[in-house]
Amino acid sequence: MVGKTIKKWWPLFVLPTFAAFVIGFLWPFLWGIYLSFCKFTTVQDVTFVGFSNYSKILIDKTFSHSFWLTVAFAFVSSILINVCAFAIALALTKGYKGTNAFRTVFFMPNLIGGIVLGYIWQTLLNGLLSMWGQPLLALSARNGFIGMLILLMWQQIGYMMIIYVAGLNNVSPDLIEAAKIDGATSRQILFKIKIPMIMPSVTICTFLTLTNGFKMFDQNLSLTGGDPGKQSQLLALNIYDTFYARSGPQWKGIGQAKAVVFFILVVAIALVQLKATSSKEVQQ
Template sequence: MVKSLRKWWPLFLLPTALSFAFGFVIPFAEGLYLSFCRFISISNPKFVGVSNYVAALSDPQFSHAFWLTALFTVVITVLINVIALAIALCFTRKGLRGSNSFRTVFFMPNLIGGIVLGYIWQILINGVLTNVGQQLLALNTAAGFWGLVILMLWQQIGYMMIIYIAGLQSIPSDYLEAAKVDGATAWQTLWKVKIPNLMPTITICLFLTITNGFKLFDQNLALTGGAPDHSTELLALNIYNTFYARAGAKWMGIGQAKAVIFCILVICISMIQLKATQSKEVQQ
């Protein structure tokens, strides 16, 4: 059996390797090359060097989108993980009736598509919560920003809660019993026992919320569309608008350069976060 696996493992690996190559490696390499070109069609690009990157980095809308996305990501990362962990702690308490039903209810918003969620919350905020028609999100930058935050909280908290519940249930009961015998309070048990053993789970949840925050597109497009005057435009929507909404070969190349910068940025931030949190993990 082992000899057969050693002999035929390339054959089993081939479908996945081909899918990864044609679905990611080749498109990424082609996109990287196009970021140095001016083009309308990818069949006839004109190489222009680093001018697209210079234009992208000097675009004030791109800079504004970056800082807004960074602020947005920090806010939702903190709020989603704190609230999701708090709910998970409540649902893992002994004697709580109906916890499975509540878990299902909290998880359900994650099953709804981002575009649909954006339009639902646009109606709620503009037409129901504020009773001002279709004006608030289109005219108020702060309302648009916090509308996106509320939308992401509503969608993501239930998903992260499920992951935290799994992490809490995997903590050895001996640790919790030992803390109880030693007279630790609930707060001390949380900080000294549960959270250190939850670090692998926290690593996953932080990674997901950070990457989801930076990559947010469809909810941003549906809820605010970047209004008013691109002030609520996050990075992904800014790249989309640069590539498609601005006419000409010049802007397509700049949009491609922004996409490459965006990709590298998300990878670097994610790797830093993974390195930082994995160093805090404890061995059980």
């Protein structure tokens, strides 16, 4: 009944959001797919070239490098962040003194923007590296990669920890009590009860960390800027670089084609991951 009454009110309830959605997402998205098959420098001189942008990606060495770097980065960062966040969440649900203060501190970096985070860690890490006589972030791709990992961990562990704490607090104490009476060890309680019971939290946290790892841009731009010689460039930065930092008529189309490949990769990974982890969730 409510549905019937409000149905004709769509110009007020849905139209504003939908119009903005078309302007801010749908139209640029579809146009972007079209432009990936075109050669253009401005939107006025577009010529259709078919799949040639896509075939040019294959020759671009910087793309394949940043592709594999991003895949490695997303998976490694996702695992590290989830393991650390879960460990801290376990510690914070044991009722130790000062739990609230710890939670406050761990979450805080999450509120700081990526650009600023990058500069904070650049200062700290370059200081450490020069103290140890190691090449600075901008001079060593390996150090840049590790630097980005540390930065992302610092930023996201707090967020994931909050989600895990909420999940762990929802595990019924009766269940743990019952297991204890049956003589389960604390290790068994962890692996056979707590972890299976919080699988929904694991699903969402892996989803968030994986997609954030793939999409990381700001932190990459400010921490290493892709140096040395595009060696620490993740995909998002590589696409940005192709669009705005290279001169020549062909690059914008190639950049757009790269963006389409990137988009397909992120969606595919997200779908596979959601399917894989949500199948392990227990019905409560």
